[in-house]
Amino acid sequence: MESFALLIAATFNAGTVLAIAALGLLINEKSGIVNLGAEGMMLCAAIAGFAAVVHTGNDWVGFAAGMAAGAGMAALFGVLVIWLNTNQYATGLALSLFGAGFSAFVGVKYVQEKLPARPSYAIPGLADIPFIGPALFKQHPLAYIGIALALAIIWFLFKTRAGLVLRSVGESPESAHSLGYPVRRIRLLAVMFGGAMCGLSGAYLSIIYTPLWVEGMVSGKGWIALALTTFATWRPLRVLFGAYLFGGVTMMQFHLQSQGVDIPSQFLSMAPYLATIVVLALISRNPAWIRINMPASVGKPFYPGS
């Protein structure tokens, strides 16, 4: 029972990393732009955040640094894709390749660094409830912010005027443009929001989750977050649950290993990647599911007056 509560807590923790990034990418894609640079932004944010904590000792400065790194890189991507009309896939890929190299380059001198011991978190009162307390109420504040983020995004997308404008930009940039909305500026903001959230997620990974810096430490989580938006057919709550599900798949390997299950660790480590492939195939099999909520112009360039 005790270990099961810990497994849930670990799942929650691992899911938060994916959830924050995937929710950011959801807004990004709702504007009609796919940024394949998620992995690179998370890597750079992970080292930026980690370095900031090493130098200042304050986690929140680290998170801010990670967000700034993510948003900055996303802005670079956005200017290329939105103003210079470069291919979205190739540019995102360039961002991922550059991010992998750059983070490794900058991170060399932080590889040996250790962060001071993390304080333990607990919500007073709730954390003392048997089973539920250790399972759910002993998380870092960002784990709850992740849930709040999903709710805020639902409210923003479906209850506010700005959300409606964002969706219309993703559905039909031509109509939004002819109505006088600054399509490109809106897209840039959405892309930067996506970058900032990938950055927050990357910083959470290096500051709270591991907490250390290793070259390539994001190990595909950025790509899984990108896949999550598709699995979830661009619905925020489904993104959130999908993230926890994949957090669970990641954690299952450690759980099984601690239970002494005799499977080579490499096969257990494959689980999140194989699960991504299987779920992607199952969901994509039915084009109708995908198409209902997919922003109609996603991946297509828009250049006013062309």
Place this chain on the structure above:
Amino acid sequence: MFKLEPRPQASKFWGIGSPLLALIITVIIGIAIFMLMGKDPVKGLLVFFWEPIKSGYALSELAVKATPLLLIALGLAVCFRSNVWNIGAEGQFVLGAVTAGGVALLADKTTGPWIIPLILIAGVLGGMLWAGIVALLRDRFNASEILVSLMLVYVAELVLSYMVYGPWKDPNGFNFPQSKNFEKVTQIPKLFDGTRMNVGLLIALFGVVGMWIFMFRTYGGFQLQVGGLAPAAAKYAGFSSRRALWTALLVSGGMAGLAGALEVAGPIGQLTPYVPAGYGFAAIIVAFVGRLNPIGIVFSAILMSMFYIGGELAQSRLGLPKSLTGVFQGLLLFTLLACDTLIAYRIKFSKSAGGK
């Protein structure tokens, strides 16, 4: 502010000028990085652009690195020209290395040199298998080839890791995670004594010619390109998009697998967790910088292997992290994409045009 004005025709000048401009910008940023790190930028540039070509031996090392890049990038060019986004060549390379390594491990003292073709074929099949999974899931389930091929990179690396930590671990290897050294007979024949250059380079150059003929002189290659440029036109002409998908992925997977086989049976000579060296990702940049053209890819593969060797030298001589290679590779692709705008658009500067 500026405004982009579409050109009536793609600019031929910038088709070739853009990669050169991108290289110049990357070099300028590189100089800035050297200066920021407190290193002499002249020394830095020499390490990247002169050391790799200054002697016969240096050139042979350049060719050793360029061979896998060339092979993989040729396959990727077919993919990208068909608008199939295979970004998991690294995984196909690793799996090709694993299957080829498996065959090489079967050799013993009595084995003849006939094992070498079998090793290469095993590598090709391994890469094709890995890319075939991507094609199957795209074809039957409509799953994004970008995400599937990328996920399979991690899976391939774990397969390799399992093999070298598990069944194929060298029993006399002091518990290091690596296979035993392959028998001498499995060694890909070298071109000259005293260098590491081997027959793989000839295979790659042969691939350049083959790919040029396939892309530009055969009906099959033509169909692929039409499918990539104008899917609607291809459909109208009755070109099968499914066949294009399978062809593109199997060709690129096979080439990446072949590169993996040549690498483990050539310069490496055993299976270790360090087989994945990022060639599969670097080859994406090679393909784009080479304009998806077999001849262009020869030049960009040489440039990219200069980056590899320069990075290694920057580590040993200047005390800079080896990952500088990745920084320059990423920067080059990034600046290239920006410069490519000049191919399709003219830049018009104006005072009034807003940035809407």
